[in-house]
Structure formats: C-alpha cells, structure tokens
Amino acid sequence: MSYTSVEFLLFTIGCVLVYYSTPKKGRWGVLLAASLGFYAIACKSRPGIMAFILMTALTTYGGGRLLGSYIDKTDKALKENKKTWDKSQKDAFKASVTKRKKLICASVLVINFGVLCFLKYYNMLAVTFGGPALRLFLPLGISFYTFQSMGYIIDIYRKKYSPERNFLKLLLFVSFFPQIIQGPISFYSNLSGQLYEGHDFDFNNLKQGVLLVAWGFFKKMVIADTLVGGINLVANAHAEYSGTYVLTAALFYALQLYADFSGGVDISRGVSQIFGIDLAENFKRPYISRSISEYWRRWHITLGAWLKEYLFYPIAMSKTFMNFSKWLKKHFGMKIAKVLPVSIASLITFVIIGIWHGANWKYAAFGIWNGGIIMISTLLEERFGKWKTALKIKDTNKLFIAFQVVRTFFIVLVGYYFDIAPDFSSAMQMMAKSVYDFHITELFATGFYKTLLISVREVVMVIAATVLLAIISMKQERSELTVRERICKKGFIFESAVFIILVSMILVFGHYGPGTDPADFYYMQF
Amino acid sequence: MTKKRVKKLLILAFAMLITYVFLSWFLIRTTTPSETHIKKFFKEPKNSMDVALIGSSEMYADYCAPLAYGKYGYTGYNLCFEGAPGQLYPAMIETYLSRQSPQLFVIEINGYLYKDDVCNREANYRRLLDNIPMSPLKIHLIETYAPEGEKLSYYIPLIKHHSNWKGMVYQCYRALRLTASDLYGPSKLKSFGTRTTTSSQSHKIKKRKPATMSNVGREALNDTIELLKENGIENVLFIRTPHKNKLAKETSEEIGEIVTEAGYDYLDCSKLEKTEIGIDNKTDYYNREHLNVFGCEKFTDFLGGYITEHYDIKTEHDKEVDEQWTECADFAKKLFVKLKERTLADEDDFYYEGDFEFYNKIDVD
Numbered sequence: 001m002s003y004t005s006v007e008f009l010l011f012t013i014g015c016v017l018v019y020y021s022t023p024k025k026g027r028w029g030v031l032l033a034a035s036l037g038f039y040a041i042a043c044k045s046r047p048g049i050m051a052f053i054l055m056t057a058l059t060t061y062g063g064g065r066l067l068g069s070y071i072d073k074t075d076k077a078l079k080e081n082k083k084t085w086d087k088s089q090k091d092a093f094k095a096s097v098t099k100r101k102k103l104i105c106a107s108v109l110v111i112n113f114g115v116l117c118f119l120k121y122y123n124m125l126a127v128t129f130g131g132p133a134l135r136l137f138l139p140l141g142i143s144f145y146t147f148q149s150m151g152y153i154i155d156i157y158r159k160k161y162s163p164e165r166n167f168l169k170l171l172l173f174v175s176f177f178p179q180i181i182q183g184p185i186s187f188y189s190n191l192s193g194q195l196y197e198g199h200d201f202d203f204n205n206l207k208q209g210v211l212l213v214a215w216g217f218f219k220k221m222v223i224a225d226t227l228v229g230g231i232n233l234v235a236n237a238h239a240e241y242s243g244t245y246v247l248t249a250a251l252f253y254a255l256q257l258y259a260d261f262s263g264g265v266d267i268s269r270g271v272s273q274i275f276g277i278d279l280a281e282n283f284k285r286p287y288i289s290r291s292i293s294e295y296w297r298r299w300h301i302t303l304g305a306w307l308k309e310y311l312f313y314p315i316a317m318s319k320t321f322m323n324f325s326k327w328l329k330k331h332f333g334m335k336i337a338k339v340l341p342v343s344i345a346s347l348i349t350f351v352i353i354g355i356w357h358g359a360n361w362k363y364a365a366f367g368i369w370n371g372g373i374i375m376i377s378t379l380l381e382e383r384f385g386k387w388k389t390a391l392k393i394k395d396t397n398k399l400f401i402a403f404q405v406v407r408t409f410f411i412v413l414v415g416y417y418f419d420i421a422p423d424f425s426s427a428m429q430m431m432a433k434s435v436y437d438f439h440i441t442e443l444f445a446t447g448f449y450k451t452l453l454i455s456v457r458e459v460v461m462v463i464a465a466t467v468l469l470a471i472i473s474m475k476q477e478r479s480e481l482t483v484r485e486r487i488c489k490k491g492f493i494f495e496s497a498v499f500i501i502l503v504s505m506i507l508v509f510g511h512y513g514p515g516t517d518p519a520d521f522y523y524m525q526f
Numbered sequence: 527m528t529k530k531r532v533k534k535l536l537i538l539a540f541a542m543l544i545t546y547v548f549l550s551w552f553l554i555r556t557t558t559p560s561e562t563h564i565k566k567f568f569k570e571p572k573n574s575m576d577v578a579l580i581g582s583s584e585m586y587a588d589y590c591a592p593l594a595y596g597k598y599g600y601t602g603y604n605l606c607f608e609g610a611p612g613q614l615y616p617a618m619i620e621t622y623l624s625r626q627s628p629q630l631f632v633i634e635i636n637g638y639l640y641k642d643d644v645c646n647r648e649a650n651y652r653r654l655l656d657n658i659p660m661s662p663l664k665i666h667l668i669e670t671y672a673p674e675g676e677k678l679s680y681y682i683p684l685i686k687h688h689s690n691w692k693g694m695v696y697q698c699y700r701a702l703r704l705t706a707s708d709l710y711g712p713s714k715l716k717s718f719g720t721r722t723t724t725s726s727q728s729h730k731i732k733k734r735k736p737a738t739m740s741n742v743g744r745e746a747l748n749d750t751i752e753l754l755k756e757n758g759i760e761n762v763l764f765i766r767t768p769h770k771n772k773l774a775k776e777t778s779e780e781i782g783e784i785v786t787e788a789g790y791d792y793l794d795c796s797k798l799e800k801t802e803i804g805i806d807n808k809t810d811y812y813n814r815e816h817l818n819v820f821g822c823e824k825f826t827d828f829l830g831g832y833i834t835e836h837y838d839i840k841t842e843h844d845k846e847v848d849e850q851w852t853e854c855a856d857f858a859k860k861l862f863v864k865l866k867e868r869t870l871a872d873e874d875d876f877y878y879e880g881d882f883e884f885y886n887k888i889d890v891d
Contacts (some may be wrong), residue, residue, distance in 0.1 A: 006678070203531055457692045496538045500545055507549060513685040514648065514676060 001041050003181065003267045004220055004512075011038065012271055019275060024198030031172055031195060031275065038177035042140055052139040056112055057171045060149040063108030064163035064170070067101060067156045105157040109150055116146045124359035141180040143356065147306055149174050152188040154310050161189060169196055178271040182264050184282040184302035187309075191279070199276025204488060207495060211484040212270030214502045215472075219263030221510035222465050227256040230452030235420040238430050241451075243437030246430045248452065253420050254413055255466060258287065261300070280305075285473045290404035292373045292411050303356075307349050316345035335382070343378045347371035357419070362427055366418035373411055461509055546684070552701055554687040559586070559719050560607035560653035561704070562879040566713040567605050568625070568659060574847045575626040576839050577602030580618050581634025582610040583719070584767045587816035591716035593823065593862070594830040596855030599841040602628070604717035607653045611645035612637035612746030614654055616753040617671045621654075623757060624663045630761040630837050631754065632829070635781055636815075638743035639773070645742040648673070656683050707880055714854050715861075719878035720819055721812040722868035729876070731814040736774035739781065747781065751788045761837055762790040768799040768825060770807060770814040793832070795825070803828040812869075819865040857882070860890045 001007050015034040022030050043049040074097045078090070085093070119136050120143075126133050152173070156163050164170040173192050179185075199205075234241050234249035241249075265282040272279045280302050289295035296304055315321060321341045329337035347368070354367020377384075393400050414431065421427035442448055449459050476483050487495050555561075563586065577600050579585055585606040595601055603626075605618050615637055622628065651672060658664045668680045679685040690697055721729055739747070754762055764785045766773055778794045785792040799805040803824055810821030817825055833839060843851070861882055868875070868888075881887035 455692060492534050496534075496541060499538070500541055503542065504545055504549060507546070507684055508553065508688050508691050510688065513688060514679055 001038065003264060004217055007041075011041075012274070016274055020201045022198075024200075027198035028169065028172060028196045031176065032168055035172060035175040035177040035180065039140065039175055039180060042181075046137070049137075049139040052115065052142060053145060053175055054171075055115070056145055056149050057167070057174045059108050059111050060153055060174065061164070061167045061170045063104055063153050064156045065165070067104050067153070068163035070097075070100060070104065071156075071159060101157055105153055108153045112146050112150055116142055121355075121359045124361070128361075141182070144183045144185055145174050145180060147185050147303070148188075151185070151306055151310060155188060164192065172196075176272075178268040179279060182261065182268070183300075184265055184268065184280045185306050186280055186302065187305075191277075194277045202276060205273050205276050207488050208482070208484045209270045209273035211487060211495070211499060211502070212266050212273060214270075214499060214506065215484075216263040216266030216268075216270060217506050217510070218465070218502055219259040219266065219469065221263075221506055221512060223462055223469065224256045224260035224263060225511035225516075226454060226458055226462055226509075227252040228260075230449075230454055231256060231420060233451075233453060235430075236422065238421070238426060238433070242439060242442060243433040243435065244439050244442040244448075245452065247434040247438055248443070250413055250416055250420065250430070250434065252452070253416050254287070254409075255462075257416070257419075258283075259469070285477050287409055287412075288405055288473075288477065289408045290401060291377065292370060292408055293377065295408055295412055296370070296374075303353070307353060311352060312345055312349045315348055316342055321345060339378055339381075343375040346378070347375050350374065354418075360423065362418045362421060362424040365424050365427070366415050369415050369418065370411075465505075465509070550682075550684050550687075551704075552697060553690045554656055554683050555690050555693075555697065555700060556649070556653045556656055557608060558700070558703075558880075559583075559878045561657050562707060562713070563604065563607050563717040564621075564654060564657035565659075565704075566707070566717065566879060567603055567621070569712045570603055570625070570716075571712075571844070571847055571850075572625050573627050574601060574843060575603050575622075575628050576600040576841060576843075577630045577632060577833060578619070578622045578626060578628035579604045579606065579632045579634075580615055580622070581606045581767075582636050583608040584636050584769070584816060585634045586717050586719050587812070588767045588822055588825045589829060590718050590822055590826050590858055590862075592714070592851065592854035592858035593826045594833075595851045596859060597827065598830040598834045600830075600833065600839045601841075601843065601847065601851055602632075602716070603713075606634075606717060609640070609644070609647070609650055610637050610654070611640050611647075611650050612743045613645055613749065614650060614671060615746060615750045617654060617667050619750065619753055619757075619759075620667065621658065621663065629839050630763065630833065631759060632763045632765060632833070633750065635747075635764055635766050636737075636769075638739050638747045638781070639737040639777070640740060640743065642740045642742045645740065645746070646673075648676075651680075652683075652686065655680050656687070703880055712850065713879055714857050714882055715879060716854065717879060718858075719876065720822065720865065721816070721874060721876050722818070722865055723812050723872050723874035724809050724818060724869065725811075726813045726874050728874055729813055731771070733814065734771045736772045736777070737769075738774045738777045747784055751784070751790070754790070755788070760789075763833070763836075764790060764792045765829070766794045766796055768795050768803060768805050768811075768817060768821065770811055772796060791836070795828075798828075818869050819862050820869065823862060857890060861888065864888050864890060 001011065011034075015030065018034075019027055019030045039053060040047070040050060074093075078093065081089075081093075119138055122136060123133050125131065152170075155161060164173070169192070172195055173188060176191070176195060231249045231253050234245050235253075238246055262283040269279045269281075282301050284298040284301065286295050286299035289298055321344075325337045325341045328340055348371075350371025351364060351367040354363045354365070354370070357363045357366065388395075395401075417427045417431050417434075418424070421430050449456055454462075472483055475486075479486065481489075487498050579589065579591070579602050581604075583606065586604045589604060591602050591604055605622055610618065612635075615633060619631065622631075655664070655667055655672060658667065665681075668677055672680045762785075764781065766778065766781075773794065773796055778796075782792040782794070795803060800807075805811075805817070805821055805824060810817055810824065812818040865877065865888070877887065882890065
C-alpha cells in the first residue's frame with residue numbers, strides 16, 4: 001500500500017475516524033492497530049517480514065527494560081553506599097556498572113544493526129570477496145525503524161529518560177505507520193509523548209495536515225514520477241547516450257529525488273498532523289544551501305541529527321580522538337588540533353551515510369565525496385576567509401551568494417552521479433561524458449525529450465510545477481509560519497480554493513493510471 | 527465540530543465534486559463517433575425504437591436509419607461504434623434494453639470476426655463504457671463487462687483520461703462540440719458516419735484473407751445469444767453487411783448454424799450484394815469494409831425491405847416521435863444528395879454526427 005494510493009487515503013480516513021471516536025486513553029491503541037495493520041497489508045506478499053519489526057521491538061524493549069532496571073538498581077546501590085564507600089570503591093563500582101551497561105546496550109545494537117547489515121550488505125561483500133550470494137530481501141522500513149529504535153536504547157544507556165514499561169507502546173513508537181516507509185527518523189523524547197497522548201480533534205490540524213498531504217502528492221506524482229522513467233533509462237544504459245542525456249538525467253534526478261523524498265515526508269507529516277502529532281522536519285530547502293555542510297543540515301535532517309547525536313559526537317569525543325587532538329596540538333599547533341579530528345570524524349560519518357544508502361561501493365564513494373568536501377572546506381576555511389577579504393567579497397553580496405548556491409548544487413550533483421549510476425566506474429564514466437560529450441544543440445532537437453520518456457508538454461509542466469515549488473519554498477524560507485499556516489489564516493474561501501486547485505493539479509497532471517508505472521518512494525529501498 | 531464547520535466541509539466537498547465532474551467531462555476522450563453515437567442514444571425518447579441495430583462501424587456507415595424510416599416507417603437507432611468487439615455486444619444490447627423495447631434486433635456480425643487481441647483492446651471498452659452516463663446501468667455494465675483489476679478506472683475515468691491535458695487545444699474543441707451536441711438534443715441521423723469517396727486514401731483498409739471467427743468472437747456470439755434468450759427476445763436478425771474483404775465460407779456457415787439453432791435468423795449479404803442489393807464494388811464502397819453514401823442508400827433500402835417483409839414490425843408512434851423522425855428523414859434525403867456530390871468529386875473527407883447539425887460542415891439547405 002503506497003502512500004500515494006487511493007487505498008492509503010481510505011485507510012487513513014478510516015483510522016482518523018476511529019481515532020477520534022475512541023476514548024482519549026485508548027487512542028494510542030488505535031494508532032498501534034493501524035500501524036500493525038498497515039505494515040501487514042504493505043508486506044502481505046511476505047508476511048514473515050513482520051517478524052523482523054517485532055524482533056526489533058522486542059529486543060529494544062527487553063534491552064531497554066534490562067538497562068533501566070540495572071541503572072535503577074546500581075543508582076540505588078550507589079546512593080545507599082554514598083557515605084560508606086571511598087572514591088576508589090565508587091570508581092570501581094561505576095566502572096563495572098558502565099561495563100555492564102555497555103554490554104547490554106551493545107548486545108541490542110549488535111543484534112539489530114547486525115540483522116540490518118547482514119540483510120543489506122552481505123551480498124555486496126560476497127560479491128567483493130567471492131563468497132556465495134544469498135537471496136536476501138530488505139524488510140520494509142528496516143533502516144528507519146532500526147535507527148529510531150537504537151536511538152532509544154542509546155538514550156536509555158545515557159540515562160536521558162526511563163525505559164517504556166509497556167511493550168505495546170514501544171511497538172507503536174517503532175512501527176508508527178506514517179513514518180515507517182521512509183522516516184523521518186524521530187527521537188523517542190520528541191515522538192513518544194505525542195503518540196501516547198490522546199489528542200483532541202483540532203480542525204486546524206486537520207486542514208493543515210490535509211494541505212500538507214496534498215502538497216506531498218503534488219511533489220511526488222506531478223514532478224517526481226513524471227521524471228523517473230528517463231532517469232532510469234539513461235542510468236541503466238548510459239553508454240548508449242550522449243553526455244547531454246546523461247547530464248539532463250542527472251539534473252532530472254536532482255529534482256526527482258527531492259520531490260520524491262520530501263513529498264513522501266510531507267505525506268507522513270501531514271497524516272501525523274491530522275492525528276495531532278508533529279513529526280520532525282526532514283527538509284529545509286536544501287538546494288539553496290551555500291555550502292555542502294549547510295546542505296546536509298537541510299537535507300534528510302533527521303538522519304543527520306541521528307548520526308550527529310549517536311555517531312559523530314561519540315567519535316569526535318572519544319578517547320582516541322581526544323588523544324589524537326592532544327598529539328596534533330603538540331606537533332602541529334592549536335588550529336590543526338582543533339580542525340583535523342573533527343574533520344576526520346565528519347568524514348567517517350559521511351562514509352557511513354554513504355554506505356547506509358546502499359550495498360554498493362559507489363555509495364561509499366558518495367560518502368567520501370561529501371565528507372571529503374566538508375573536510376577540505378573545514379581545513380581551508382581560514383584560507384578562504386583571507387581570500388574573501390583580499391578580494392573584498394562580503395558574505396551578504398547577492399552575486400557571491402548565488403555563486404555559492406550554484407557551486408554547492410554542482411557539488412551535490414556530482415554526488416548524485418554515484419547514486420544513479422549502476423556502479424562506481426559507471427559513475428565516473430557518466431561524469432566524464434557529461435563534460436566532454438555535452439552538446440547544447442541536442443537539447444533543442446526533436447525527440448530529445450521523447451527519448452527521455454517525457455513529452456515536451458510534460459517538460460513545460462514540470463518546469464511550471466518546479467517554479468511553483470521554488471516560490472513556495474522561498475516563501476517558507478522567509479517566514480516563521482509555515483505556508484499552510486499562512487493559507488489557513490486567510491479564511492475558508494482562500495484555503496478551499498488552494499486545496500481544490502492543488503487536488504485538481506494532481507488529478508490532471510499527476511503521473512498515474514493504466515499504462516503508467518509509478519515509481520515507489522525512492523528512500524523506501526533504504 | 528461545530529455546525530458551521532460541518533457546513534463549510536460540505537461546501538468544500540460540493541465544490542470538489544463539481545470540479546471533479548467538470549475535469550472528467552473535459553478530459554475524457556474516446557473517439558468522436560463513439561462519443562456521439564453512444565451519448566446521443568440516451569437523448570432518444572424512451573420506447574421510441576421499433577428496431578435495434580447493434581454493430582461496429584459497418585452498421586453506421588452502411589445503414590442510415592432516417593432513410594429507412596422515410597421509406598418503411600419503422601424507427602431504429604444504430605447503437606454502434608468503430609471496432610465494437612463481439613464480447614461487448616451483450617453490453618450494447620443491455621444498454622438498448624435499458625431504454626427501448628424494440629420489436630427486432632439486427633446484429634451485424636463483424637464484431638465476432640476480430641482477432642482475440644483486437645477484441646481485448648482497452649480502447650473498445652472505453653468507447654462504450656466511458657460514454658455511458660453514470661447510472662445503475664453503467665455500474666452493472668462495469669461490473670459485468672469491464673476487465674478485472676481495471677474496474678476502478680471505469681468508475682473514475684479520470685484515472686485513465688487525465689493525461690489528455692497534453693492535447694488541451696483538441697480538448698477545448700471537443701468540449702465545445704459536446705456542449706453544442708448536448709444543447710441540440712436528439713441525433714438527426716440516429717448514428718451515422720461516412721467518407722465522401724469511392725476509394726479512400728486516408729482511411730485505407732488492406733485486402734485481407736477471408737475473415738474467420740476468433741475464440742473470443744465465438745464465445746461472444748454464444749454469450750449474445752444467451753443474453754437474448756434470457757431477456758426473452760424473439761426476433762433477432764444476425765447479418766453480415768457487404769464487404770470487399772470476404773467472410774470465409776465455413777465461418778459464415780458456422781455462424782449461420784449457431785444462430786439458426788438458437789431460433790434466430792442469419793443473413794449473409796455478401797451472397798446478395800451484387801444481385802439483390804445492387805452494390806457496385808467500384809462505386810459503392812469508401813474502403814474495403816464500408817459502403818459510401820451510394821452503397822449505404824442501396825443497403826438501407828434493401829435491409830428496410832427485408833425487415834418489413836420478414837418481420838411484423840408495428841410502426842405506430844407518438845406524434846412527437848413521428849414528427850422528429852420525419853424531420854430526420856427529410857434531412858437525410860437532402861444530406862445524401864450533397865454527400866453524393868462530394869463523393870463524386872472524391873473529396874475523401876469524414877462526416878459524422880454533429881457535422882450535419884451544429885457544426886455546419888455541410889450546407890444541406
């Protein structure tokens with residue numbers, strides 16, 4: 001059941017009606033039943049997949065409870081013996097507690113990340129090292145719910161909050177249906193309260209949620225799905241096409257990926273808002289970023305936040321890195337000691353982001369490219385500053401901002417070649433082709449777009465839709481309020497007109513119906 | 527939720543419904559002849575038809591109902607569209623029976639002769655089902671005849687037709703044409719279409735091997751007979767209209783056998799076209815499968831005579847019905863004179879319902 005299907009809309013309407021008809025205390029139960037029902041329907045061809053999500057929920061719950069009770073017990077023991085134990089006894093006790101806690105936490109992490117890594121990367125490693133390939137499949141949303149659940153376990157370990165005592169409630173946190181397919185990845189501290197609290201019906205939430213869902217449909221069905229055919233065609237047989245096609249496909253991909261992923265997340269957030277649940281934002285107009293670091297603060301924000309919290313900081317603050325920093329300070333001075341360890345930690349994080357995207361070495365290259373650029377930018381930041389001063393360029397200069405935005409987009413685009421190409425060497429060939437085999441005249445030739453499985457009229461429509469997307473995005477960038485809040489403030493006639501026009505555009509220009517092959521959400525595969 | 531909000535939601539729902547209905551009407555597109563022939567059928571007064579004519583393009587090219595009325599006095603609408611496959615004949619018969627109680631069904635057999643893949647083309651289903659107004663009949667037809675797994679797109683045809691936005695100019699033209707057609711009222715020629723030539727260059731049909739019945743066609747013929755029996759229809763004439771592309775002898779015999787065994791009549795006009803009908807291969811066809819106005823006039827005369835001779839068709843109608851049909855018959859006579867002139871001049875243009883009424887493509891007066 002895709003988020004853009006009629007079945008999903010009917011399913012959601014049914015859930016909303018049941019949710020608000022149920023007494024407040026039991027509303028989380030409705031969400032749980034809906035989430036399990038959704039997952040079961042989505043995986044009906046392979047019902048066994050349910051076992052994976054249940055296993056994650058069970059190990060997370062069990063691990064959390066074990067950690068929680070152990071923390072309570074040891075805290076109590078520490079408190080009771082506060083006066084009787086001397087410092088060395090306390091330190092020894094704390095060390096043994098930390099060791100045990102780590103063991104419990106690591107066990108849960110190893111089980112869950114182990115399953116994820118095995119399913120996702122076994123075949124890649126088998127191909128690389130000549131092992132036997134297995135017929136493996138990825139359970140729906142496994143990356144997203146694993147990350148979300150493991151964040152919870154680490155937080156319990158860090159004593160940020162107490163573990164959830166009710167298994168079913170934790171199962172809801174792991175499986176909440178609007179976000180199960182492609183996130184956003186939520187922190188337990190942000191989401192759990194909202195899930196378990198029975199929300200009162202709020203007409204504004206309904207209006208804004210519905211508008212956001214419609215906007216997500218628009219992005220996905222009008223922009224993303226119209227472009228996807230040509231991208232796949234060129235990427236899978238790039239040798240048969242000139243650089244003009246390859247570059248156009250890469251540019252299409254930049255638009256398609258954003259529209260697809262952010263559209264899907266808009267649907268997730270919109271549906272959640274109807275239930276009164278505010279999911280974290282996952283995108284903040286990434287293509288207007290002035291640097292690649294800023295881009296990653298605007299793109300897939302929740303994954304970035306998760307990795308920052310549970311990977312980047314632990315690496316950067318680890319004993320090894322601290323010692324490395326001290327060594328650098330001694331031999332190369334303060335500046336290098338400050339920048340280099342952070343840059344390496346950042347590079348490691350990006351390599352992991354890359355590998356998270358898929359079981360292929362090209363994704364590692366994608367991570368190295370992004371992390372490497374950030375690392376170089378950080379190391380040369382001071383030098384760039386000096387150049388800017390020498391050239392009298394101000395950060396507020398509009399031309400300079402435009403240059404930065406274009407430059408950043410170019411860097412991002414290079415990264416996308418790793419994404420669309422079937423493998424690393426193809427990505428390199430495609431990049432080279434885009435430069436030496438690009439012929440601008442081809443863009444105006446009859447049949448160019450037809451080859452990309454898109455008619456000239458559809459190109460014009462996609463451009464118009466993209467302009468609309470850009471205008472809405474810029475309005476959002478400059479305002480504290482969300483665009484839908486602003487629409488809903490203008491009264492019934494205006495908001496209704498916007499909604500009807502939006503729905504009409506989806507109905508007319510959307511890529512759906514017999515003879516079309518609508519693509520799944522791109523991030524669903526991760 | 528307050529009453530005010532409920533009211534607002536109802537207004538919004540109504541506005542959305544209006545928008546949806548408009549978009550569906552504007553964007554749905556089958557072929558113009560099928561749109562007019564089927565939509566106009568529903569404009570005819572109920573129980574005003576004496577003879578029901580079912581078939582594909584042969585029927586509306588070869589037979590002109592108002593001319594037959596002018597000479598023989600019986601009424602009969604051609605519920606036909608191009609490429610109508612045999613497996614949709616039962617649906618067309620049910621459509622006819624939903625509004626009319628004809629004394630005789632005339633069924634042209636060409637629909638049973640299409641190859642299996644041609645029969646199952648989606649466009650065939652669309653031409654019929656998408657042009658029937660939403661009603662219990664439409665729901666019944668979709669449930670009974672629409673391909674499994676695609677039924678939703680027949681209930682919500684925008685799913686199929688929304689991509690017609692790419693031909694916006696044509697859609698606007700079509701919308702104007704449909705509006706004019708709706709305002710005009712019942713059809714003047716009761717579903718008719720022709721080409722003004724004796725050998726069309728733009729609508730050519732190749733010489734083919736003698737036509738045979740496909741598996742789908744054979745099944746469809748049996749289904750048609752079964753439906754006719756279920757509905758207690760006694761008078762049915764299965765005919766093969768004149769064609770340059772011949773019907774295989776054994777197929778004609780097989781059809782004749784099945785039909786007569788069921789107690790119905792079968793008339794293969796290919797055996798009579800030169801003698802009794804007087805068709806001249808050189809002057810009376812516009813391509814290998816369709817007669818032009820010269821041929822149509824001859825065949826209409828022949829079929830009208832055959833029907834009145836072999837069946838006891840009562841031709842008493844309401845005054846209003848007779849007035850309307852008399853007007854149509856006069857119009858058809860005048861129109862045929864003009865169409866013959868253009869045929870002799872080998873204009874090779876297509877004329878169909880609408881061209882004669884509001885579009886003024888041909889000046890009859």
